[in-house]
Amino acid sequence: MKKRILAYGRLNDDQLAQLGHDFEVLNFPGLASADDPAFRSALPDAHGLIGASLAITPQLLDEAPHLEAIATISVGYDNYPVDALTRRGILLCNTPDVLTETTADTGFLLIMAAARRAVELAEWVKRGDWQAGIGPERFGSDVHGKTLGMIGFGRIGAAVARRGALGFGMRVLYSNASPKPELEAELGAEHHEMDALLSESDFICVTVPLNADTEHLIGEREFALMKPSAIFVNISRGKVVNEAALIEALEMGRIRAAGLDVFEQEPLSPESPLPHMTNVVALPHIGSATHETRTAMAQRAVDNLILALRGERPISLVNDAAWRSV
Incomplete structure (x- = not known):
């Protein structure tokens, strides 16, 4: 009997066929909740799950006694109880690397758009309000030559910093990471304590993962340390930032602007x-x-799950301890 996979992510026909070659695949396109009756009824015989944005709880795992692996179509895995998965010997795989450059593009897009007031001024033109030359009241800020503070300096953080340092001649500071001599040599990056980074940076970009240590990492105290001219960018997770404190900082002029791709509620x-x-x-x-x-x-997630269910080590494994226990 073939092992069963429950798919609830955006997989194309070729990817579903690849999974279906060796496994039984039940597809739940557009699945919004783990409470879906058909999904729950299929869990007891499931060996693998593949998808994203579905909260997996220990209670849900209790209903899946044969589960061997989960392949999330994301880098972040805050929707998964990693410790509970590891105790059960269930492999959790994610998709780093393949989205690094694209997400960094988005981060730098937000830096540029917020600095040059691109959205605001595009709307101004669209309304037909452009009747004369732009005056100082609508001027933006330069990006080149400024100081970029990276809170988090993993793959995505380094990719954003690379765009700033090599493309725009920016000074790069970084915190919330161990010293990285190779990036310091490549980019001239400087390792700072976060308070110093906040007070010195013209642009502050957050790329840390969400966990117990980083939830509301940035709040009222941190915004108070920033320059009134600072521009704050978040491309990590919404809950890393206290949104009420951010709104107050923007309304009170404690910081100049924000570029946001993530929010506390989405x-x-x-x-x-x-x-x-x-x-x-x-x-x-x-x-x-x-x-x-x-x-x-999606292809990385498919490859991960196939390897895991064949008893081979996945390409991108979150909980290495679960693999060692297999």
Whole structure:
């Protein structure tokens, strides 16, 4: 009997066929909740799960006694109880590398758009308000030659910094990471304590993963340390930032602007003032949302799951301890 896979991510026909060659695949396109009756009824016989944006709980795992591996179509894995998976010997695989450059593009897009007030001024033109030359009240800020502070300096953080240092001649500071001599040599990056980074940077970009240590890492105290001219960018997870404190900092002029691809609640509540603020560029979590990258992410997840269910080590494994226990 073939092992069973429950698929609930955006997989194309070729990817579903690849999985179906050796496994039984039950596809749940557009699955919005793990409470879906058909999905729950299929769990007891599932050996693998593949998808994204579905919260997996220990209670859900109790209903899947044969589960061997989960392949998430994402880099982040805050929707998964890693410790519970590891105790059960269930492999959790993710998709780093394939979205690094695309997400870094999005981060630098936000830096540029917020600095040059691109969205605000595009709307100004669209309304027909462009009747004369641009005056100082609508001037933006230069990006080249400024100081870029990276909170988090993993793959994506380094890729954003590389764009700033090599493309725009920016001074790069980084925190929330161990010293990285190779990046310091390549980019001239400087390792700083976060308070110093916040006070010195013209642009502050957050790329840390969400966990117990980073939830609300940036709040009222941190915004108070930033320059009034600072531009804050978040491409990590919404809950890394205390959104109420961010809104207050923007309204009170404690910082100049923000570029945001992630929010505490997604989709963003219609009641949120953020998308209506002229000094905010708000995007609908598009960090990796290109045809090429999403296809590559799904393919990495497929490859991971096939290897895992064959008893081979996946390409991208989150919980190495689970592999060692297999």
